[in-house]
Amino acid sequence: MKKLLQSDFMQTLIATIIVGYLKFCYATTTWRVEGQDAVEAIWDGKGPVVLMFWHGRLHLGHASWPRDRGQPVCVLASMSKSGDVSVKINTRFGYHSIRGSSAKKSDPTKQKGGAGAFRELIRWIRGDKETGGRCVAMTPDGPRGPSRVMTEGSLKLSQISQAPMVVLGQSTKTYLEFNTWDRMRVPLPFTKGAMVWGVLPPVPADTDEAALEALRLEAEQALTAVTDRADALLGLNASLTS
Template sequence: MLRYFKLNVLPNLLYYLVKIIYATNKKVYHHPKNDGKPIIICMWHGDLMSQPYNYFNFRQNGVVKAMISHNKDGEIIAKLVSNFKIGAVRGSSSKGAAKVLISALKELKSGNDLAITPDGPRGPRYSVADGIVALAQKSDAKVVCFNAVPTKFWQFNSWDKFILPKPFGRIDFYISEPFDIKGIEIEEAKKIIKDKMLIHSMP
């Protein structure tokens, strides 16, 4: 019964809760020009709840797939984001890494955008795993950083310090200019991504 609730009821409850919260907030978007080319969206695990609003303001008719792990939290997240019309590419660095990389590359090649949390699914917070670098260097897509900064919020005591905005505040949504990390050593590429992501990150 508990598993059924988590997988079939909880995602829908969270979806409507999020819809209500974001409807009551003033939303301010800081976006670059949209050139329509496929992008790799980089967002922190603790900030992922805000990003459907960020994305669909940027690309109203866009198609985006999120890389989501196979763990229990991943099941809930996959069902939740499907309510926002976001698809999923399932897998992680520890389970089926090569298969999920191939699936992600196919999505980009077909013209879809791909979203990834480089510090997920286990952290540490604000770390950058190798996967996003491999994806960017094996595809023609550039990386774009997504952040959201609410004026009023709850911050959970989880490893990712998960952020949920409170009602009746203001949320600033940020999207960086697309950038390329091809031909850059992996550790340097990870540092570039992290530095750009931290510009508008929550403390």
């Protein structure tokens, strides 16, 4: 059974079902949006950008970034078998994938997949003369947590590429919540949703480690704030989701 579930056929089938279900949920959700003006300027600017949302809201992220207007998106997928499914899901949503785990707080190169994955992210986000900059979408508390504790990887990526950081909070009124470390949510169809954007400036190139830690805490708080705001817009109790 394990070999069957890990087969390419089953992984493709699982990815197809998940994508079909999520697209149905997104299409039947009535969205309320806040803070989009600032991120629209980033879409129009066509420069590099780091997009961040918490791991527990991963299944809402695909509903956010417009393929016809925003920068091309790359997602960091783990080297595990579940990462194989993630790559298939990302591909069906039109996103590029780079394999490797989220960076450790102390060193963004010490991740599964090694320094090569981080270098690939740098190359991707810088883009080229034809496409301009690109977007890297990250869950900065993944893949194993702690929940809502941001690693430095996203900030290092911003510092090296001089890309602004976009924090995104999303929520739906009805959802399934799993008893996992991140309290992963899966949306249900025919519901109300909220999407709250925030934009943080690029991390200055000359930022030292002490200043980087302060910026990490600020970004962590900003991402939690927009996520809690999305819950509040739908009348959900933020204290139950933190």
